[in-house]
Amino acid sequence: METTLTINQISRRSGVASSALRYYEERGLIVSERAGSGHRRFPRHVLRRLAFITFAQKLGMKLDEIKVELDKLPTGHVPTGDDWTALSEKWTARVDEQIAQLQRLRDGLSDCIGCGCLSLRSCKMLNAGDALGQRGPGPRGWVEDLANDAGTSA
Numbered sequence: 555m556e557t558t559l560t561i562n563q564i565s566r567r568s569g570v571a572s573s574a575l576r577y578y579e580e581r582g583l584i585v586s587e588r589a590g591s592g593h594r595r596f597p598r599h600v601l602r603r604l605a606f607i608t609f610a611q612k613l614g615m616k617l618d619e620i621k622v623e624l625d626k627l628p629t630g631h632v633p634t635g636d637d638w639t640a641l642s643e644k645w646t647a648r649v650d651e652q653i654a655q656l657q658r659l660r661d662g663l664s665d666c667i668g669c670g671c672l673s674l675r676s677c678k679m680l681n682a683g684d685a686l687g688q689r690g691p692g693p694r695g696w697v698e699d700l701a702n703d704a705g706t707s708a
């Protein structure tokens with residue numbers, strides 16, 4: 555098995571466009587070596603970093619945030635399972651919150667979601683006068699667990 559891959563091979567295997575790979579490298583999220591020809595060669599373990607980047611973005615993490623997390627990985631060796639476990643504490647909490655948000659989205663699709671539109675009959679009861687807008691932007695019924703919050707009537 556090759557230990558280094560070209561940018562096209564990395565792109566094909568990861569599903570990440572070559573332009574994005576170059577951008578991630580510019581931002582310091584991944585590192586390549588230069589072959590004698592001057593072309594980029596990526597160590598195969600970069601694929602795991604790319605998987606982390608892709609899914610962290612799906613969880614709403616910004617690249618700066620992802621970089622902070624990836625910078626916690628050791629640089630002297632290929633990250634081990636223990637290294638990734640140490641990194642995953644914040645990740646686990648984020649995944650749990652994302653799951654909870656998706657469940658609220660699934661369960662509340664036909665009801666008032668506290669987005670400020672006041673367009674459904676249930677908005678009058680659950681978000682009268684857009685009171686939930688005081689709590690922050692976005693659909694508060696999806697963003698937070700209003701059912702377990704004694705501070706609101708929703």
Ligand code: FES
Pocket residue numbers: 665666667668669670671672673674676677681
């Ligand atoms: S659905 Fe938008 S405020 Fe109720």
